[in-house]
Amino acid sequence: MYEGLARSAPVSYLEAADSTNTRLKAMARKGAEHGSVLIAGSQSEGRGRLGRSFISPEGGLYLSMLLRPDMPPEKAARLGCAAALAVCAALEDCGVQGACIKWPNDLLLCGKKLCGILCEAGHSSSGSFFVVLGIGVNVSTVDFPPELRDIAGSVYSLTGLRLEPEQLGRALIEQLDRICAAWGRDGEAFIDEYRRRCISPGKPVFVSHSGKKAMALSIEDDYALRLRYEGGIEDSVSFGEIFHME
């Protein structure tokens, strides 16, 4: 299904899996190679950020990629931003324009969440550090559960475009390979593109971990989000979740 890609690391496909991230992490601990990709046609236990589940019916793209990056572990979470850029570029390669990033790495289209990214780190039994980038894109879903109907959408439900998950998957693997190879330790080569694609600056936001409202000001050079709280105090957040209030 994913034959013929110009890369040496393997791409494996399962019609159904519990979670591609869970499986690829287990493979990573046993020594799977840098760049290995695992894709599932559906997931029964898809996992999202902050312990949430990720609804993963057939018709979506559920892809995990293993990286063994040469960087300190504290910089690895930023690879989620690399993945977000790769998804934007892959969507464009498939004719889907207008996807943008909600800091740090959710993708929105027409104001609805189209894609979520879960970046997890671990150590192999040999002690070597690894990262698994897990990417879930709603491609053709139309039936979202009631609690997601107002906030989530798919390529098909939002644009009417019929795209095969495999077509997007191939484009995404190529974009991930390109961006991850050039990312380095800090991703400085991509910060301008990230700033262009991230729509959070300029919006009033709710900051989940502090429970406070703030104005999102800008993206720092290390991809942190600069905020101004009520009363004028400014601070930067490196991790966590925000909600756009407008």
Ligand code: BTN
């Ligand atoms: C989020 O929006 O909170 C992140 C969702 C990440 C979902 C993807 S689907 C492929 C990979 N496998 C998982 O179990 N989760 C990620």
